[in-house]
Amino acid sequence: MDLEEEVLARIERQRKLRPRFRDDRITMVHGAGGKATHTLVAGLFAPAFANDALAELGDAARLDIDGAALCLTTDSFVVKPLRFPGGSIGELAVNGTVNDLAVSGARPQAVTAAFIIEEGLDADVVRAEASAMAEAARRAGVAVVAGDTKVVERNKADGMYITTAGVGVRRGGAALGSASIRPGDKVLCSGHIGDHGTAIMLARGELELDADIVSDTASVWPQAEALIEVAGPALRVMRDPTRGGVATVLNELAGDAGAGMVLDENAVPIHSAVKGACEILGIDPMYVANEGVLLAVVAPEAAGDALDAMAATQGGAAAAVIGEVAEEPEGMVLVRTGFGGTRIMDMLIGDPLPRIC
Amino acid sequence: MDLEEEVLARIERQRKLRPRFRDDRITMVHGAGGKATHTLVAGLFAPAFANDALAELGDAARLDIDGAALCLTTDSFVVKPLRFPGGSIGELAVNGTVNDLAVSGARPQAVTAAFIIEEGLDADVVRAEASAMAEAARRAGVAVVAGDTKVVERNKADGMYITTAGVGVRRGGAALGSASIRPGDKVLCSGHIGDHGTAIMLARGELELDADIVSDTASVWPQAEALIEVAGPALRVMRDPTRGGVATVLNELAGDAGAGMVLDENAVPIHSAVKGACEILGIDPMYVANEGVLLAVVAPEAAGDALDAMAATQGGAAAAVIGEVAEEPEGMVLVRTGFGGTRIMDMLIGDPLPRIC
Numbered sequence: 001m002d003l004e005e006e007v008l009a010r011i012e013r014q015r016k017l018r019p020r021f022r023d024d025r026i027t028m029v030h031g032a033g034g035k036a037t038h039t040l041v042a043g044l045f046a047p048a049f050a051n052d053a054l055a056e057l058g059d060a061a062r063l064d065i066d067g068a069a070l071c072l073t074t075d076s077f078v079v080k081p082l083r084f085p086g087g088s089i090g091e092l093a094v095n096g097t098v099n100d101l102a103v104s105g106a107r108p109q110a111v112t113a114a115f116i117i118e119e120g121l122d123a124d125v126v127r128a129e130a131s132a133m134a135e136a137a138r139r140a141g142v143a144v145v146a147g148d149t150k151v152v153e154r155n156k157a158d159g160m161y162i163t164t165a166g167v168g169v170r171r172g173g174a175a176l177g178s179a180s181i182r183p184g185d186k187v188l189c190s191g192h193i194g195d196h197g198t199a200i201m202l203a204r205g206e207l208e209l210d211a212d213i214v215s216d217t218a219s220v221w222p223q224a225e226a227l228i229e230v231a232g233p234a235l236r237v238m239r240d241p242t243r244g245g246v247a248t249v250l251n252e253l254a255g256d257a258g259a260g261m262v263l264d265e266n267a268v269p270i271h272s273a274v275k276g277a278c279e280i281l282g283i284d285p286m287y288v289a290n291e292g293v294l295l296a297v298v299a300p301e302a303a304g305d306a307l308d309a310m311a312a313t314q315g316g317a318a319a320a321v322i323g324e325v326a327e328e329p330e331g332m333v334l335v336r337t338g339f340g341g342t343r344i345m346d347m348l349i350g351d352p353l354p355r356i357c
Numbered sequence: 358m359d360l361e362e363e364v365l366a367r368i369e370r371q372r373k374l375r376p377r378f379r380d381d382r383i384t385m386v387h388g389a390g391g392k393a394t395h396t397l398v399a400g401l402f403a404p405a406f407a408n409d410a411l412a413e414l415g416d417a418a419r420l421d422i423d424g425a426a427l428c429l430t431t432d433s434f435v436v437k438p439l440r441f442p443g444g445s446i447g448e449l450a451v452n453g454t455v456n457d458l459a460v461s462g463a464r465p466q467a468v469t470a471a472f473i474i475e476e477g478l479d480a481d482v483v484r485a486e487a488s489a490m491a492e493a494a495r496r497a498g499v500a501v502v503a504g505d506t507k508v509v510e511r512n513k514a515d516g517m518y519i520t521t522a523g524v525g526v527r528r529g530g531a532a533l534g535s536a537s538i539r540p541g542d543k544v545l546c547s548g549h550i551g552d553h554g555t556a557i558m559l560a561r562g563e564l565e566l567d568a569d570i571v572s573d574t575a576s577v578w579p580q581a582e583a584l585i586e587v588a589g590p591a592l593r594v595m596r597d598p599t600r601g602g603v604a605t606v607l608n609e610l611a612g613d614a615g616a617g618m619v620l621d622e623n624a625v626p627i628h629s630a631v632k633g634a635c636e637i638l639g640i641d642p643m644y645v646a647n648e649g650v651l652l653a654v655v656a657p658e659a660a661g662d663a664l665d666a667m668a669a670t671q672g673g674a675a676a677a678v679i680g681e682v683a684e685e686p687e688g689m690v691l692v693r694t695g696f697g698g699t700r701i702m703d704m705l706i707g708d709p710l711p712r713i714c
Contacts, residue, residue, distance in 0.1 A: 026478045031508025040506060044480075045470075048487035049494070049501035053467070061502035065466050066526040068425035074469035074522055075505045078513075109422050110410070112431035113402075114520045116473070121383045123401075130405035137406070144406035145418035148432045148520075149397060151388025152712065156435075156515040163471045163505075165431055165522030169423040355509060 033243020034348030086214030090129035106168030197288035218292035234302030390600020391705030443571030447486035463525030535613035554645035575649035591659030
């Protein structure tokens with residue numbers, strides 16, 4: 001097959017694979033970022049809103065408006081508790097949207113912020129989150145340009161929810177997308193995984209564990225920009241592994257690309273405290289949410305330079321090549337374990353960590 | 358004073374007038390769109406996020422990005438009940454954001470949609486709102502290009518909340534803004550007022566009244582575009598009187614412009630069923646939310662043509678000149694009543710209608 005035929009065949013395959021949403025009620029699992037979320041989005045929302053920009057189901061929509069090459073994205077944040085070691089809902093709300101733009105190859109420019117506040121919330125909590133958002137925006141180089149506030153009665157929210165939307169300008173002509181992934185490509189990870197989700201768990205007091213684990217919430221635009229500049233068209237795709245973690249993102253990429261992914265467990269950067277906490281909880285850190293980690297697939301000839309460039313950025317010191325793309329098994333992720341074995345790593349099923357972001 | 362001095366004086370006056378937010382807790386009144394909301398936004402959020410685009414506190418931020426003249430806006434929707442005569446939360450979520458762009462002089466292009474869903478919600482409710490949003494988007498000529506879904510536990514939301522953000526392209530070089538308002542300008546209203554808020558009240562069963570009142574939820578871009586084309590620079594400013602109603606918007610404009618507003622009560626288009634329901638409830642329809650009404654201030658020499666153009670649009674048949682701008686009383690709104698008297702019409706204080714949008 002030539003390239004065009006191959007792309008058309010992939011689109012056709014995806015169309016056939018479009019899941020149907022058959023559940024009667026919405027449950028917590030539909031918000032967990034795994035298979036159930038994917039089914040809700042791809043099986044209910046995407047067909048309803050059918051259009052080219054949404055059909056990609058990427059982290060942000062690509063739009064050409066008035067001659068500008070933009071990306072547009074949105075996320076709601078319902079994290080519990082509102083403040084946790086290393087961050088807070090406001091910081092998360094800015095960085096989360098900034099990162100959806102960044103991994104779409106767009107320099108984040110402006111964000112909006114909409115607040116749904118539960119009646120009776122201490123005004124100092126609102127004040128603190130406004131400050132946290134302003135500071136996160138300053139660090140990420142974006143402006144908070146528009147907002148809205150709604151108040152609902154007690155027990156109709158949980159303190160406050162924040163929804164941000166963001167607009168960014170696409171850099172260069174990069175045709176970023178999973179369709180460009182090829183066997184032999186390398187999978188790069190910008191930093192330690194599992195910090196955010198584990199910090200939230202500890203902050204909830206669900207573990208009687210006193211570990212020094214802080215959320216990684218931060219903009220990944222520095223890493224994304226470095227990759228765009230150094231790798232150019234050799235940069236295939238970038239993603240930020242939030243809900244569902246690294247495992248879910250790699251499964252989505254493998255499925256979209258119709259390729260296999262082989263992950264080298266020993267190469268994945270992870271703090272020992274996070275590893276220990278996850279062992280105690282019986283959770284695989286590969287499924288734990290990150291809020292300042294970037295995954296990238298890069299052509300093999302550019303992988304070395306890309307890794308060096310990413311490692312030189314602020315927050316990129318732990319960057320590593322963690323795996324590679326294989327011909328098969330198509331649509332699946334294999335993990336080479338530390339003991340020399342191999343296991344299959346599926347998408348997140350179920351909901352180990354509700355309201356993580 | 359020349360024009361520049363006048364503008365600077367107004368900015369200085371507004372700066373001094375910036376309210377301080379002194380409340381200890383958030384209450385329902387902070388979400389009602391009146392004085393308390395204004396104090397929260399202008400006294401807490403605006404200083405925290407200080408930047409030029411936000412400082413205007415308009416319906417949408419004006420941004421020049423990658424050579425494009427854009428507007429960006431966001432709104433959360435927490436209306437109760439989710440469905441009501443004439444519309445639903447999904448329709449409202451699209452039209453509300455479309456209208457914030459429209460009254461900012463921007464042709465609505467794309468919207469995002471973020472859902473916060475309460476665990477246990479019937480999936481058919483989600484399906485119905487996705488359809489309602491898609492249909493509203495089609496009618497308004499925009500695409501829903503990106504989305505997000507979060508799920509929270511029972512009693513942490515109320516069915517579902519929807520936050521939309523929107524991007525539009527500014528039309529022409531119109532310097533729309535309250536700073537351009539001059540004594541003698543005419544105030545135009547595109548249609549019947551009070552329908553939406555009254556329909557919501559009736560849908561809640563708070564009135565034992567069987568009246569044929571339906572929400573006016575609709576895009577006002579047809580009216581906005583007609584005004585932009587016909588009035589050009591004679592079009593001073595447009596607003597959509599949602600929470601807080603016509604009274605609150607006119608007070609904001611009078612305050613921003615440092616001018617007075619004189620409203621002719623008899624000229625305001627209002628359905629008799631709405632008038633009757635509001636009388637029974639003891640609420641002034643001037644404070645009731647609208648979701649498909651546009652208010653515009655137009656220079657007197659262009660007011661006639663502007664009215665004709667607006668009346669010729671779909672949904673504009675009831676358009677009327679409802680008042681005019683006066684030298685004084687500065688920052689206040691006077692109403693000429695049907696009985697020949699005059700009374701002061703303040704901003705909305707308190708919260709007669711929570712969760713109206």
